[in-house]
Structures are given as structure tokens and as C-alpha cells.
Amino acid sequence: MDSLNNEKKIEFQTVEELMMAPEPNFNDVIRCVFKIKDYEIEVYFYLLDHPKSTIAEVSESLKKDRSSIQRSIQTLKDKGMINRKFRVLGVGGFTYIYIALPLEETKKIMERELQIWYNMMNGLVMSFEKANR
Numbered sequence: 323m324d325s326l327n328n329e330k331k332i333e334f335q336t337v338e339e340l341m342m343a344p345e346p347n348f349n350d351v352i353r354c355v356f357k358i359k360d361y362e363i364e365v366y367f368y369l370l371d372h373p374k375s376t377i378a379e380v381s382e383s384l385k386k387d388r389s390s391i392q393r394s395i396q397t398l399k400d401k402g403m404i405n406r407k408f409r410v411l412g413v414g415g416f417t418y419i420y421i422a423l424p425l426e427e428t429k430k431i432m433e434r435e436l437q438i439w440y441n442m443m444n445g446l447v448m449s450f451e452k453a454n455r
Contacts, residue, residue: 377420405421406420
């Protein structure tokens with residue numbers, strides 16, 4: 323048996339776990355920085371590829387129930403990764419459409435969050451003295 327096929331995929335949940343990883347991928351980093359789940363990452367990338375989608379369209383395309391998509395979208399919106407716009411329908415109603423923040427902007431947010439974490443950890447290290455042990 324090939325041992326590579328039996329290895330369990332490691333999913334990093336914290337920056338600390340991620341730092342110890344030999345080769346983290348982008349999803350590992352985005353999951354840790356934003357503290358989101360894989361299915362929320364999937365929704366983000368779907369909206370990146372299909373801007374101005376409704377919850378119903380995302381739900382149908384990803385084959386996930388509407389309430390799961392609504393929760394994912396709310397999480398992504400709270401994290402600043404997507405925006406919601408109001409669209410008036412021809413018959414007098416309205417719907418919301420969702421647009422993912424461009425990847426470059428999302429990466430800038432990630433970089434800023436990681437810098438905040440680094441500065442906090444660096445401050446702790448610099449404040450340690452022998453008496454603090």
C-alpha cells in the first residue's frame with residue numbers, strides 16, 4: 323500500500339498550526355487568517371468567478387442548501403470578503419446580489435491581519451524578561 327494515499331489531509335485552524343506546516347497552501351492560509359471553513363472558501367471563490375450572484379444561484383451551482391449558503395455568505399460579508407448589492411426586479415420586487423472582493427484586495431487584508439498578529443507576538447517577545455518566566 324502506498325502510504326501517501328493513507329495520509330489524512332491536515333487542516334490548519336490557527337496561525338500557530340500553519341507556521342509549523344512544511345508546505346501550507348492558499349486555502350490553509352485563508353482559512354486561518356479569516357477563521358473560516360472550507361465551504362465558505364468555496365463560496366468566496368464561486369462569487370469571485372460569478373459576480374452578482376444571488377443566494378439561490380450559489381446554492382444551485384454548489385449543490386448546497388440555501389440556509390448553508392446564507393450562513394456562509396453572512397460570514398464572508400462579516401469578514402469583509404464579499405459585498406452585497408440591492409437589485410430591483412422588473413416585477414416590483416428586489417433581490418440581493420453578492421460580489422467577492424477581488425483576490426488582490428483579499429490578500430491585502432490577509433497581509434494586514436498577519437502583520438497585526440506578528441506585531442503582537444513580537445511585542446510579547448520583546449517584553450519578556452528573565453523575571454517574567
